[in-house]
Amino acid sequence: MSEVEAAITRVHQEEWARVVAALTRRFGDLDIAEEAAAEAFATAVERWPADGVPPNPGAWLTTTATRKAIDRIRRESKRDDKHKEALMVSDDDPLEPPAAIGDDRLRLVFTCCHPALAMDARLALTLRMVGGLTVPEIARAFLVAEPAMGQRITRAKAKIKAARIPYRVPEAEDLPARVTGVLAVLFLVFNEGYLATGAGTDPVRHELTAEAIRLTRLVRALLPDDGEVAGLLAMMLLIEARRPARVSAGGELVALDEQDRGAWDTALIAEGHRLVRERLVAAAAGVPPGRYQILAAINAVHTSARDVRDTDWSQVVALYDQLVRLDPSPVVTLNRAIAVAELDGPEVALAAVDRLEDKLAGYHAFHVTRADLLRRLGRSQESRAAYDKAIELAGNTAETAYLTRRRDQLGRPLASEGDT
Known part of the structure; x- marks a missing residue:
């Protein structure tokens, strides 16, 4: 190039x-x-x-x-x-009267996230209009066919036009009802930047994670007392802090347990931890945490450990237990199983993961998790097949390189391998 x-x-x-x-x-x-x-x-x-x-x-x-x-x-x-x-x-x-925060991109987010649109349409439209992702990239993010995604975006734009949805930040009294959809969009934009799925793009798209963080800060300025806004911002900051250590010089994804924690951004970690502590005070006062606050707390546990061996896995599992009660989705259950593997062993975790196969067969992280658990159990042939499927489904060059290396290590003695 x-x-x-x-x-x-x-x-x-x-x-x-x-x-x-x-x-x-x-x-x-x-x-x-x-x-x-x-x-x-x-x-x-x-x-x-x-x-x-x-x-x-x-x-x-x-x-x-x-x-x-x-x-x-x-x-x-x-x-x-x-x-x-x-x-x-x-x-x-x-x-158009001046909004509380006069930012064109924030207005665009609220327009794309209008409640007149279905949630999946809001997410797709914002990724296209604000994130600049192509239709194929968005289709990959949603795990749906490209033509269906194109039609979804077209219908969403047509509905905005037909319903004369205004291009503005909502009035203060309307913000709480509108913010849930906006947070979901910003979460997905951040995720796409955190591990990009688009062909020909960098494996980590800092401009997307930075934009998601910037817009979330603006939403927090609009709703400073909203716990979920603070939770989402904290989660983003704690994940973004690890970005300098997430991809090797050779372009390979570096797993959390293998990262150089000295390269993490301590300022972002400190800010994220402060936000998490604020929400813990609110929880102690009787305000139960929401989904993003729990995810932020999980990331706070990970970034509090100076070494992966110091990670408090019992606390991580307990937080996932809270999250499952709020969001019993297959993906959350899968992530909980990953933490259970560190606490109760890979055999217990694999049993939980295998129960999700009918729901997550097309989700690459499901096969990544199975491959690792099978490897740790010494079931190399099954692990290799799971790695092959994960590589087939992975849409990120850095992750593909990582998974290929892990698969190719299967012939080595287990004692020479590190846990993922």
């Missing part, structure tokens, strides 16, 4: 949401915003190799996309010409 191609990829990751959000504010149409932004990036691919990357790529893209949008509007005679012409002349937004 040339330097210009690399720059275009980086700029797309950094500027897509800003361009789409700015165009949505100006033209009030997600289709126009998305298509004009895509055309602007296509123009960059054509022109930048010859002309060079402009000093301010974001401004160049926004200007180019605005011109593309205006050209499209002028071609569509059925639109209200006077209203649209006014938008073309001025970039002001006088009809």
Whole structure:
């Protein structure tokens, strides 16, 4: 990949949401915003190799996309010409009162997460419009077929247009009812950055994790007393703190027990722990923790241990027990089994994992977990088959490299292998 191609990829990751959000504010149409932004990036691919990357790529893209949008509007005679012409002349937004936090991308998130949309549509639309992921990447994240995902996003945009859903941050009294969907979206955006599924992308997409954290901070400023907002932010910070140690110099995923804990970001860990302690005080006062608060507490236990051998696995399992009561999903049950393996042994954990096969057969982490547990039990042939399936389903180059190495180690004595 040339330097210009690399720059275009980086700029797309950094500027897509800003361009789409700015165009949505100006033209009030997600289709126009998305298509004009895509055309602007296509123009960059054509022109930048010859002309060079402009000093301010974001401004160049926004200007180019605005011109593309205006050209499209002028071609569509059925639109209200006077209203649209006014938008073309001025970039002001006088009809919309200023929100509590005037951030185009946050407005875009709340628009995409409107309760008029089904939850799966909110998640998919936000990953496309805010995260800049392609339809195939989003389909992989949702474990659904690509055509079905494309239709889901198209229907969501059409519903926003038909229902005249406003492009704004909700009023203060409406925020609590709207925040659950927003948190779910931000969680998924963060997860996609934490272990990216898109072909040709970096295995860890820092711009997505950073954007999810940034937007979650804005939501926390809107709702400073909401425990789940604080919990999600804490969880993100504690996971992001481990990012410098998660991928080796050779591009291979590094498992938690093998990471250089000295490379972890201590400032992020301290902030995450402070938020968790705040929620523990609230829980002691009779406010039960929610899903994100429990996940944050689990990550606080992991980041409190200076060595993996110091991890308090009994506390981790107890926290997962709380989480299962709130969210008895197969994925949560699978994660609990991973912790049980450290506390009660791989045989007990494998029995719990195998009961999930009919629900998680297409989920790569299920096969990763089985492969590791079978390896630890000395069942190498079965472990190899599970690794093969996990590698087939994995969508991340760093994880594929890690799993391939672990599979290829199966011929070695178990005493030479470390636990995952």
